[in-house]
Structures are given as structure tokens and as C-alpha cells.
Amino acid sequence: MDDGILARLAGALISGEIRVIDLSQPLDDGTAVIQLPPEFGKSKPFLLEEISKYDSRGPAWYWNNISCGEHTGTHFDAPIHWVTGKDYPENATDTIPVQKFLAPACVVDVSQEASASSDFLLTREHIERWEKKHGRIEAGSWVLMRTDWSKRKSAEAFLNIKVDGSHVPGPHPELVPFLAKERQVIGWGSEGVGTDAGQAFLFDPPFPCHTIMHGNNRFGLASLMNLDQLPAKGALLITPPLKIVNGSGSPCRVLALVSH
Numbered sequence: 207m208d209d210g211i212l213a214r215l216a217g218a219l220i221s222g223e224i225r226v227i228d229l230s231q232p233l234d235d236g237t238a239v240i241q242l243p244p245e246f247g248k249s250k251p252f253l254l255e256e257i258s259k260y261d262s263r264g265p266a267w268y269w270n271n272i273s274c275g276e277h278t279g280t281h282f283d284a285p286i287h288w289v290t291g292k293d294y295p296e297n298a299t300d301t302i303p304v305q306k307f308l309a310p311a312c313v314v315d316v317s318q319e320a321s322a323s324s325d326f327l328l329t330r331e332h333i334e335r336w337e338k339k340h341g342r343i344e345a346g347s348w349v350l351m352r353t354d355w356s357k358r359k360s361a362e363a364f365l366n367i368k369v370d371g372s373h374v375p376g377p378h379p380e381l382v383p384f385l386a387k388e389r390q391v392i393g394w395g396s397e398g399v400g401t402d403a404g405q406a407f408l409f410d411p412p413f414p415c416h417t418i419m420h421g422n423n424r425f426g427l428a429s430l431m432n433l434d435q436l437p438a439k440g441a442l443l444i445t446p447p448l449k450i451v452n453g454s455g456s457p458c459r460v461l462a463l464v465s466h
């Protein structure tokens with residue numbers, strides 16, 4: 207047998223030496239969708255309409271029509287999503303080089319901090335402490351913030367909207383340029399409905415993860431789950447969005463390869 211790298215990978219998948227972890231939320235009409243103030247356009251919730259189910263509409267087949275916003279459920283954010291990333295070449299779901307849809311992940315566990323405060327912000331100091339323990343974040347890695355926020359099952363608890371807006375943990379505005387420029391990460395992923403903190407509309411700049419990550423031609427992953435099943439370092443993420451022409455993002459079945 208060929209002992210090349212792909213043959214060894216295939217063998218490890220078959221033997222179970224490498225496990226595949228699903229980091230995606232189930233998609234149905236209860237999937238939480240980001241809520242913006244009423245003056246802005248709205249993203250539609252996920253909708254599934256049955257076309258036929260082995261009945262008069264189609265005696266031997268079952269299928270559905272689906273519709274939703276691009277940023278629904280577990281999803282990929284392309285640089286073109288934000289005004290700061292709009293002029294990069296190859297910045298949309300159909301044009302991003304596909305090689306970029308496989309990349310290693312660094313997982314920063316701040317589940318305790320996030321359970322103590324829904325406004326918790328991950329700082330550069332947290333990352334530097336993480337790097338002392340696990341080594342430097344390598345260029346081209348994802349940084350995933352594990353908060354266990356995805357364990358909030360109702361949309362109400364997940365969105366956590368109060369009179370002054372949403373309260374969900376996210377990256378500190380000073381962390382994002384550090385990750386984008388000094389660590390050259392491929393993108394940022396979080397468990398909340400979007401990549402930024404709930405209160406990020408108040409930050410300077412507003413929505414720093416969108417503004418700075420996409421402004422540096424980097425990506426985002428939102429509404430991730432099962433990050434508690436990943437090692438701090440060593441998982442390989444598979445994140446291809448749908449090939450929507452000029453798409454700003456898409457629901458995504460995010461998978462992680464983890465070695466035992």
C-alpha cells in the first residue's frame with residue numbers, strides 16, 4: 207500500500223486514530239438569527255418547505271425547498287461581508303482559494319470567564335498566556351474562542367438581548383489587530399451568533415472583528431459548537447462555504463479533524 211501522506215490520513219480516519227468532530231449547529235426554523243435595529247435590513251430565518259414526501263407530489267421521492275440569510279446558523283464570513291474587505295480580489299464565497307478552507311485551529315478556553323460575565327472580552331493578555339502554555343499561534347491558523355455559549359439552547363438565551371442590546375462574549379477591540387497583523391491568523395471563530403461581542407456596536411472601531419479581520423482579508427466563523435471537544439492546538443478545520451456567486455458568507459458544516 208502507498209504510504210504517502212494521504213494514504214496515512216485515510217488509514218487514520220478508518221482506524222479511528224483521527225476523529226471527525228462536528229462543530230455545526232442543527233439548522234431548523236428555531237435556529238437563532240442575528241437581530242439588528244429596525245432601521246437596518248433583516249436576515250430571514252431558516253425555512254424548510256416540503257416539495258414532496260413519497261406522495262402524490264412525488265411518489266418515490268422526498269425533498270424540500272430551503273431559504274435563509276447567508277449568515278444563518280453555523281456559518282462562514284467572507285471578507286466581502288464588510289465594507290473594509292470589499293475591494294480584495296478573491297474575497298467572496300465563490301472566489302476564495304479553496305486551499306484556505308482547510309486550516310489548523312487554536313482553541314482558547316475561556317468558558318469559566320464567559321460563564322461569569324456575558325460581556326467577557328478576550329484580550330491580548332489572555333492570548334499571550336495561552337501562547338506561554340501551548341506555543342505561538344502559527345500564521346494561517348484559526349483562533350477559536352471557546353465560551354460554551356453554544357450550550358444555551360433557546361434562541362432567547364443564545365441571543366441574550368437586553369434593553370441596551372445583545373450581551374455575548376467576543377474579542378476585545380485591541381486583540382483583533384494583534385491576531386490579524388502580528389499573528390497572521392486566517393480568521394476568528396466564536397460560539398455566539400456573530401463573530402463580534404454583543405456590545406461591539408459601541409466599540410472603537412464598531413464591530414472590530416468584522417472591521418479588522420475582513421479589512422485584512424481574513425475570515426470569520428460564527429455559531430460554532432462542540433469546541434469543548436477540541437484540543438488547544440492540533441485540530442484541523444474544514445470550512446468550505448457554499449459556492450454562492452459573490453456571496454458574503456454561507457451556512458457551513460464546519461468539521462474538525464482531531465488526532466487521538
Ligand code: MN
Pocket residue numbers: 277281282283400401428455
Ligand atoms: Mn456572519
